[in-house]
Amino acid sequence: MSTLQEMAEAVINGNAGKVKEFAEKALTEGIAPQTIINEGLIAGMNVIGVRFKNNEVYVPEVLIAARAMHAGMDVVKPLLTDSEVRDKGTILIGTVKGDLHDIGKNLVRMMLEGAGYKVVDVGVDVSPEKFVEAVAEHKPQIVGLSALLTTTMTNMRTTIEALKSSHVRVMIGGAPVTQKFADEIGADAYAADAATAVEKANQLLAS
Numbered sequence: 001m002s003t004l005q006e007m008a009e010a011v012i013n014g015n016a017g018k019v020k021e022f023a024e025k026a027l028t029e030g031i032a033p034q035t036i037i038n039e040g041l042i043a044g045m046n047v048i049g050v051r052f053k054n055n056e057v058y059v060p061e062v063l064i065a066a067r068a069m070h071a072g073m074d075v076v077k078p079l080l081t082d083s084e085v086r087d088k089g090t091i092l093i094g095t096v097k098g099d100l101h102d103i104g105k106n107l108v109r110m111m112l113e114g115a116g117y118k119v120v121d122v123g124v125d126v127s128p129e130k131f132v133e134a135v136a137e138h139k140p141q142i143v144g145l146s147a148l149l150t151t152t153m154t155n156m157r158t159t160i161e162a163l164k165s166s167h168v169r170v171m172i173g174g175a176p177v178t179q180k181f182a183d184e185i186g187a188d189a190y191a192a193d194a195a196t197a198v199e200k201a202n203q204l205l206a207s
């Protein structure tokens with residue numbers, strides 16, 4: 001097995017120590033940082049994403065794999081130029097106003113990072129005004145909104161309205177959110193889970 005394949009396996013197994021070791025070994029072998037990310041770290045997270053979607057692994061395994069992926073990222077990230085980091089695109093993500101739930105949002109963030117996106121996480125209880133300010137500052141291609149309460153999902157509508165003049169694509173998700181609701185409020189995409197969020201982000205950027 002090549003170092004990159006071993007690294008991907010270590011990500012899948014959630015072994016942060018091994019991932020760090022293989023990332024360092026790959027660098028000494030002269031493998032480019034971007035290749036290490038794409039063919040080692042992201043390759044491993046892609047496998048986890050598919051298994052999560054098929055209910056073959058659950059939230060804890062995804063979080064452990066994401067932590068292992070981050071251990072590898074920490075080794076190679078300082079060697080990347082700014083343009084390489086931004087290569088695939090920037091996604092700004094947050095939980096809407098009045099809502100403090102962030103476990104699902106964090107999972108979506110980690111999967112997007114695992115898929116090669118630069119993700120700006122603006123946290124929880126984020127007002128429409130704060131989203132607009134953050135979009136002006138970070139200039140993402142996509143904004144991701146998360147909501148877990150039926151009382152706060154209505155704030156997705158006001159956030160989308162506030163973002164209209166910013167011309168960004170908006171993806172929404174969270175337990176009470178549906179495709180029907182996404183269509184009603186004019187969201188560009190809806191994702192039921194973190195793996196689908198990656199697929200939808202890829203589709204939005206390709207369209």
Ligand code: B1M
Pocket residue numbers: 059093098099100101102103104105107108143144145146147148149150151171172173174175176190191192193194195197
């Ligand atoms: Co809260 N809570 N909670 N809670 N909580 C729920 C959501 C609830 C369904 C529980 C229940 O009553 N059965 C209920 C909502 C009822 C409703 O509105 N229909 C509820 C309630 C009522 C409340 C409070 C009002 C309780 C109270 O204080 N009386 C309060 C509200 C606080 C607030 O936000 N203002 C509250 C508080 C809390 C805690 C702080 C204790 C804690 C949150 C901790 C945290 O997040 N840091 C909490 C928790 C943990 C839950 C449950 C148990 C679990 C949520 C979770 O993390 N799921 C939840 C019950 C449940 O769902 N079984 C519940 C795991 C997570 C991986 O899934 O977030 O759905 P999920 O994310 C998924 C997808 O939805 C999707 O991908 C993720 C991964 O697959 N997804 C996206 C999510 N965001 C996405 C964004 C995307 C795309 C996909 O694109 C951008």
